[in-house]
Amino acid sequence: MGVVIPLEESKNKQASVKPLVELTREGMERVNQLILSKAGSDVQMIPEVANHLISSGGKRLRPMLTLASASMFGYQGEHHVKLATAVEFMHTATLLHDDVVDESDLRRGKSTARMIWGNQASVLVGDFLLGQAFRMMVDVGSLDALDVLSTAASVIAEGEVLQLSVAKNMETTEDEYLSVIRAKTAALFAAAAEVGPIVARTDKSERNALKSYGMNLGLAFQLVDDVLDYGGKSAELGKNTGDDFREGKITLPVILAYRRGTQEERAFWRDAIEGGNSSDENLEKAMGLIQKYGSLNDTTARALHYGAIARDALAPLPDSAWKNALLEVIDFCISRVN
């Protein structure tokens, strides 16, 4: 417990999403065009709300995964651009609904759509984007891709409801939490990566490789996000630190600190998370306990574990610039904690 895991510092410090960005630059320009076109509507509020979130500076990792996972098999057409856009719309719809469900005021430092246009518009514009996503999938015409993405849509929603059920329950186990993030976050990463080989018409083993890569990358990505919310490895209070704590969200750093704590410490967590006592003073104390039990290091260790699985999932594929870029994304995701 609390052992510092060597993070292969020298390598990770260099890890970057840039090679993937460079390789997908031309494709992402087509994705961005399609996003603007398909978020358009005569109903003015729709592009307003959609563009607020779409232009808010997300990394667009998911659509890049779809482009890369098709291009690495030599795919040259337009289908991967449409599916990448559909994936980004599914993600955007989820964020719009999430902000309503979590009653969030801020996302990436900006007011959420629900704070500007209200919960109503956020729910409905999310529904619209989901409908548009399905129309683009239908346009591509691949029933296999439709199967993967519609299943992901169900699984994501199911994961969100599961999260609601376990919310503010400090007895949540690590396994239960993993089920939640597997459904909420990793399923869309997996689907985004799996539809690439589908449109490239490769064989089943390559589909499965990319699906496993996406799923495990998604788990690593979410766990690192959980660490970052408590300030990363340095565990210093930044201006975006502690949002999960203030919202009473149970994430792996909290689960580990709770389960490793004394009776008194566990009472503190229940009061803070279940009882909603998320004062700055309590946040400081929570950070101290998380430090005491090495919860951030150990959550990062879990992320490294899933990152390793993602890496091995791609191992049988021939070397290429695409494959290297996807491998570097794993290191990049994890290196964010440093």
Add this chain to the structure above:
Amino acid sequence: MGVVIPLEESKNKQASVKPLVELTREGMERVNQLILSKAGSDVQMIPEVANHLISSGGKRLRPMLTLASASMFGYQGEHHVKLATAVEFMHTATLLHDDVVDESDLRRGKSTARMIWGNQASVLVGDFLLGQAFRMMVDVGSLDALDVLSTAASVIAEGEVLQLSVAKNMETTEDEYLSVIRAKTAALFAAAAEVGPIVARTDKSERNALKSYGMNLGLAFQLVDDVLDYGGKSAELGKNTGDDFREGKITLPVILAYRRGTQEERAFWRDAIEGGNSSDENLEKAMGLIQKYGSLNDTTARALHYGAIARDALAPLPDSAWKNALLEVIDFCISRVN
């Protein structure tokens, strides 16, 4: 203005949805089985929320339309059952989200899901049902049916956002209102009826006939609902009367009364609808103005117009028990105002 339209009383008094119910009885049993199965989940809250609404005694007109519009062309398989279930799930998802958007406490005299499980669960279970609906469509494997239903999903959401934009604006015109209900209500009726001929693999003219039937039936259905909300032709205050008024909803009876009113009466409407002064006293006064200007009769006349178009849409099709049942549904929908 205010002319009483002859409603073909003798015929309409007998009109019933029963022939359609009888003809689709066996198919609807399979739909009901599939609803229970596909609303199931290990996440307990999902079937709880879904079944609350699904078992709340709706007429299930939309899935019956899908079954009938396939069976009338001799279709014998299982695809229409799956699409009918998908249509009902799309409808249920819309209701769950609508109740959140409208902040409704009651639906069909029962507490809404959001009052029992909260807005969060209503948004997310709606998303889950929408995902399951798409999975069933994918399972059927018809890209044409997927195209029709995914387009309907976008159009419905777009119509809801449009309604939000025009909400509480008394200058809304009849045309604008028709755009809203065409998207919000009629589009799903049209899609439900159009996918029948698609799975039965009939020709394009039969698809268009059923689509037009569904679209115009949906318009008539919604306009009659608007009339019923003000007590129907008798315009007596019943216990469910006036909900639209209390929620500040602008419907055709209100639009007609407002546009035909004096300056003073228009000021009253703006105060009541835009200003939210929906006291029982004001409801009584609103009912009086609606009576004075014959708004309920004239809204019913509009419904009859769309009902006539729906009837003519089916005219070229050969006579059959199925066709007669669908025609009787038009009269049944409109006869509800008497």
